[in-house]
Amino acid sequence: MSTRELTFAQAIREALDEELARDERVVLFGEDVGAWGGVFRTTEGLYEKYGPERVIDTPLSEEGYVGLAVGIAMTGMHPVPEIMFGDFITLAMDQIVNQAAKMRYMTGGQVAVPITIRATMGGGRSSGAQHSQSWHAWFAHVPGLKVAVPATPYDAKGLLKSALRDPNPVLFFEDKVMYHKIKGPVPEEEYLIPFGVADIKRQGGDVTIVALSRMVHTALAAAEKLAQEGISAEVIDPRTLTPLDEETLIQSVCKTGGAVIVDEGYTRFGVTAELAAVIAKGAFDYLDAPIERVAAFDVPIPFSPPLEFATIPDEERIIQAVHRVLEGRRPQ
Amino acid sequence: MNNRNPLPIEPDLLIEMYRRMLTIRFFEEAVFDVYRKGWMPGLAHLSDGQEATPVGVCMALRPEDTITSTHRGHGHIIAKGGQVEPMMAEVMGKVSGYCRGKGGEMHIADVSLGILGANGIVGGGLGIAAGSAFTAKREGKGRVSVAFFGDGAVNQGLWYETANMAVLWKLPLIYVCENNQYTEFTHWKKLTAGEGLATRARAMGMPGVEVDGNDIVAVYQAARELVEAARCGEGPATLVCHTIRYGGHHVGDPGTAYRTKEEMEEWRKKDPIQRCERLLVENGILSPQEIEATRTEIDQRIQNAVQQARQDPFPPIEEVHEHVYA
Numbered sequence: 001m002s003t004r005e006l007t008f009a010q011a012i013r014e015a016l017d018e019e020l021a022r023d024e025r026v027v028l029f030g031e032d033v034g035a036w037g038g039v040f041r042t043t044e045g046l047y048e049k050y051g052p053e054r055v056i057d058t059p060l061s062e063e064g065y066v067g068l069a070v071g072i073a074m075t076g077m078h079p080v081p082e083i084m085f086g087d088f089i090t091l092a093m094d095q096i097v098n099q100a101a102k103m104r105y106m107t108g109g110q111v112a113v114p115i116t117i118r119a120t121m122g123g124g125r126s127s128g129a130q131h132s133q134s135w136h137a138w139f140a141h142v143p144g145l146k147v148a149v150p151a152t153p154y155d156a157k158g159l160l161k162s163a164l165r166d167p168n169p170v171l172f173f174e175d176k177v178m179y180h181k182i183k184g185p186v187p188e189e190e191y192l193i194p195f196g197v198a199d200i201k202r203q204g205g206d207v208t209i210v211a212l213s214r215m216v217h218t219a220l221a222a223a224e225k226l227a228q229e230g231i232s233a234e235v236i237d238p239r240t241l242t243p244l245d246e247e248t249l250i251q252s253v254c255k256t257g258g259a260v261i262v263d264e265g266y267t268r269f270g271v272t273a274e275l276a277a278v279i280a281k282g283a284f285d286y287l288d289a290p291i292e293r294v295a296a297f298d299v300p301i302p303f304s305p306p307l308e309f310a311t312i313p314d315e316e317r318i319i320q321a322v323h324r325v326l327e328g329r330r331p332q
Numbered sequence: 333m334n335n336r337n338p339l340p341i342e343p344d345l346l347i348e349m350y351r352r353m354l355t356i357r358f359f360e361e362a363v364f365d366v367y368r369k370g371w372m373p374g375l376a377h378l379s380d381g382q383e384a385t386p387v388g389v390c391m392a393l394r395p396e397d398t399i400t401s402t403h404r405g406h407g408h409i410i411a412k413g414g415q416v417e418p419m420m421a422e423v424m425g426k427v428s429g430y431c432r433g434k435g436g437e438m439h440i441a442d443v444s445l446g447i448l449g450a451n452g453i454v455g456g457g458l459g460i461a462a463g464s465a466f467t468a469k470r471e472g473k474g475r476v477s478v479a480f481f482g483d484g485a486v487n488q489g490l491w492y493e494t495a496n497m498a499v500l501w502k503l504p505l506i507y508v509c510e511n512n513q514y515t516e517f518t519h520w521k522k523l524t525a526g527e528g529l530a531t532r533a534r535a536m537g538m539p540g541v542e543v544d545g546n547d548i549v550a551v552y553q554a555a556r557e558l559v560e561a562a563r564c565g566e567g568p569a570t571l572v573c574h575t576i577r578y579g580g581h582h583v584g585d586p587g588t589a590y591r592t593k594e595e596m597e598e599w600r601k602k603d604p605i606q607r608c609e610r611l612l613v614e615n616g617i618l619s620p621q622e623i624e625a626t627r628t629e630i631d632q633r634i635q636n637a638v639q640q641a642r643q644d645p646f647p648p649i650e651e652v653h654e655h656v657y658a
Contacts (some may be wrong), residue, residue, distance in 0.1 A: 053470070059500075064493025067459015068466060071477075074448055075467035095490075098453050099460065107441040108432035109447060109655040143656050167658035235535070 006186045009179035011153035012042045013116075014161035016080070018190065020050050021145040023078065025166060028116075029065050039084055040120070040179050046215045066092035066117065070100045078164060083119035084175065085131045094115075100169040101144030103203035116160075121149075122175035122214055122264055123312050129300035132308070134213075134265040139171040140241040140274070146170045146195060153214035153240055158193030166195070175214035175264070182217065184313040187288060192311040196243035200252070207217030207322050208252040210275055211262040213237055215313060219262050222318035241271060249275065250282030257288040258325040262313050269296040289295040289328035292321035335611070339638050340549060343617040349391055349548050350618075351384035353413045354627060356407040358606055359416055360579075363406070363423055363437070364395050366582045368649035371642060372424045376437055379407040381546075381578035384604035385510045388551025389478060389571070398421045398464040399478045400457030402513065403438045404512075404577070405450030418635040427647040434647070436600045455481055455488030458507075463493040465505035465568070474563045476504045484515035485537075486529045495568065501536045502567035505577045507533065509572045510545060516581045516589050533570030545573025546604040556629070575604075599652040 006014065019026050028034075028043060034057035037044035047055040058065040062083060069079035083089045089096070099271035100113045123132030140147045146168050152154040156174065163170040201216055202223050211219035216237045223233040235250050238245055253259045259279050261272040278289055297311045339346070362382040367376045379386075382404075390411035401408040402554065409419060414430070422429025423437045441449035449462060451457040461479030463516040463631050485491060487511060498505045509529045513520060526532065533540030539561075543554045551573055558569040580587030605618035612618040618626070 059493070059496055062495065063490055064459065064497060066463075067490055068463045068497060069459075071448070071460035072402075072466050073462015073463070074443075074460060075464045075468055077470070079463075093457060094453055095459050099456060100449075103449060105655045105657055106431060106435045106439045107443065107655075107656075108430065108434045110431070110441055110443045111448075112658040114658075146657075147621035259571060 002188045003185040003187065005183045005217045006153045007180050008153050008156055008174070008182045009042050011157040011216040012160060012174060012184050013044060013046070014186070015038040015157040015164070016043065017046060017049070019161055019164040020046065020054060023164070025077040026054070026080060026271070027072065027077060028080045028082065029058050029069055031058060031060055031084050033057065033082050040176055042174070042179070054126070058222060062088050063095055064090035067095040067099065069115050070095055070103070072109060073100070073113045073169075074103060074111050078114045078116070080116045080118060080164065086119040086121045086135055087130050087133045089119050089135060090148050095137070096122060096145070096169070096171070097142050097186050101142050105144060110248055114167045116163045116166070116170045116172055118172045118174060121173045121176045123227050123301045123308055124177050124307055126303055128303045132301035134173070136171065136173045137271045140271065144169065145242060148172045148195065148239065149213040150239060151201075151213055151237050153182065153186050155193060155199065155237070157186055158191050159195070159239060162192045162195060165243045167204065168193065170322070173213060176285050178214050178262060193239070195240040196245050198236055198238045198248035200213060200248070201237050202233065202235040204256070205323055206256055207234070207258040207260060208230045208256045209233050209260045209262060209318065209322070210238065210249055211235060212241070212271070215262045218313060218315055219318055222315040222322070225315060225319060226322055231322065231326065239274070244278070246282060249279055253283035254286040257286055258329065259287070260292045260294060260318060260321045260325060262294045262318055264296055264312055266298050268295060268296060268298050270295050275290035288324045292325050296320050333458065339615045341552060342532040343615070344567060345391060346608070346612060346646055347518060348616060349387050349552070350612060351626060352387045352506070352606050353548065354630050355416060355634070356380070356383045356410045357632050359406055359410060359419065362420070362634045362638055364579070364583055366423065366638060372437070374436055376583040377404040377581070378579045379404045379577060381462065381599065381603070382510055382575045383407055384548040384551050385455050385545045385573040386480065388548050389508050389555040391552055392556040393476065393478065396446060397476045397478065398448050398461070399480060400448050400452035402456055402457065402482055402485070403450065403452050403454070404473070404482065405438070405440060408506060409440050409442070409447055409450065412447050414440065414442050414447060416634055417637045418641060420634070421644050424641045425646060426644040427651070428644040430648055434587040446474065455485035455490050456490070458485070458490045459482070459492050462498055462503060462505055465498065465503035466501070468504050469502070475572040476506065476562045478506045478508055480508050481490070482515070483509065483513070483520040483524070485509070486524060486532070494536070495533070495536045498568040503563060504562040504565070505568040506555070506562055507568065507570040508555070509570065511572055511574050512577045514590065516575070517585070519590070526620055528572060529570060530572045539569040540572070541569065542572045542574065542597070545575035546559050546602045546607065548604055549609050560601065572642055594640070613625070
């Protein structure tokens, strides 16, 4: 297999390009996704290639165009609305939570709602409290939705292509900080990555670090530093929250005896809490220390860089959490 | 026969309209009865009094056209061809219901008939209707989408957001506002600035038409004109039908605290079914005996549906986890 290096944004764009070419039912919607190519350049050139009928500039009406997309999905197409800043998804909540997620169930299985909602997440750009949030946990709480949180260009492309072939509503979260900063190998050949399969991003034996989206890279950097201290950390990326590959998480913790869970969303009632519950139940007899959670502080994301960087998990907080796990380890 | 006002529609069509309106009326009365006897769980939102609007509009549609409905949706479902047996079973939460008991009285759907679901969120179906219109335009086969909603939904943002896109993109979408005068327990004029949705629709750049929503012929003619224009690619339109619900907001509300007896008596004089019966008899389409026979036949069918639904089983518990994902 021949590979080349793509940025995260290029991988997303390539997945959209290939699926637009493969399936004429796929239509993209969003604010400036068309002629402008997307504010994060993830749809660059697609308007020129597929035309204004398939790559559609919408008014600034998140509820309206997500709602429209729900109806399009119910009538046999596969719309892909984009939420430019994930924070704006609040405007479309009814259409996602009360309409898209429930239509199949409420109709006793009469309809499918194949809609892929792409939304950004992630802070660290001094964009303030309304352009920096990570709301993926909300959607993992809602039955009927699937949630993907890819960390690498390879995963992003393979998962997005799977989402575009999934008959269910999928929330696809892309950390905007990764778009142009994260590069990685992507095969030339077509491939898909199934939902619900975690990926072991780094093998290790002393502690398990579970991380998702951009936090995978922060966790890998922390693991590298820990290795210099002689601590071998395993880094696991669930890649999708719904469905969740519980088995891979549990098996890793059974092996290492300790777990640190890292997420850029909020701490309280967040992804880290759910994953900790899964691990606590599945690996209870193997845990040598309390599970540690490293997530955003429970504050609106601040503007000023020192405050913002303190809020979002970094390598240092992960390393400290690993140390607490290892120190808390009961004597064998 | 009265030849001063020649009947503007085909007699067979008027008979079918009458039958569907009567089916709605008797269905709603049966649900009221079923609710009071404790044979159904939850709430019941009835539309008796409003029958001419859904029937007049849906008779202007083709089978492949789609509709979205509201929490007060039984009339829309019947008007678009929904069958009372699986409807009544759904109301009672039975497995033989349209949605296997998972939707309930507020969420009846038959996608095979183009009924894309009733909706418990006021205005919540407007996006679905606009999306169906988008797909219809792309298919290029002249299919049309109708969104039914009430006077409460005209102040939801989704109406303006979808109307804007529908006008911009010339979607074959007909907004049908059934103004039954009361948004829950408050008169619509206390809640809605200006002169109502037809004016607002015109400001958005689409036709805004108002009709007597209790006049089956007027509703049908207005709907037909707008639907055919949308079919031909002229884009969306709004039809406001003025009507009344005889009952309260739901069965637990008698609807008497916020409406006067006189007001309701005036509305009763404009009853859509009585007007239709007069039209049928005066034009010699049905005799009084045939009217009576039709009433008996439809009433009997609905009573049978009630009895059958009562006997039908609830869904097996295993189904609780089914249909979450496709």
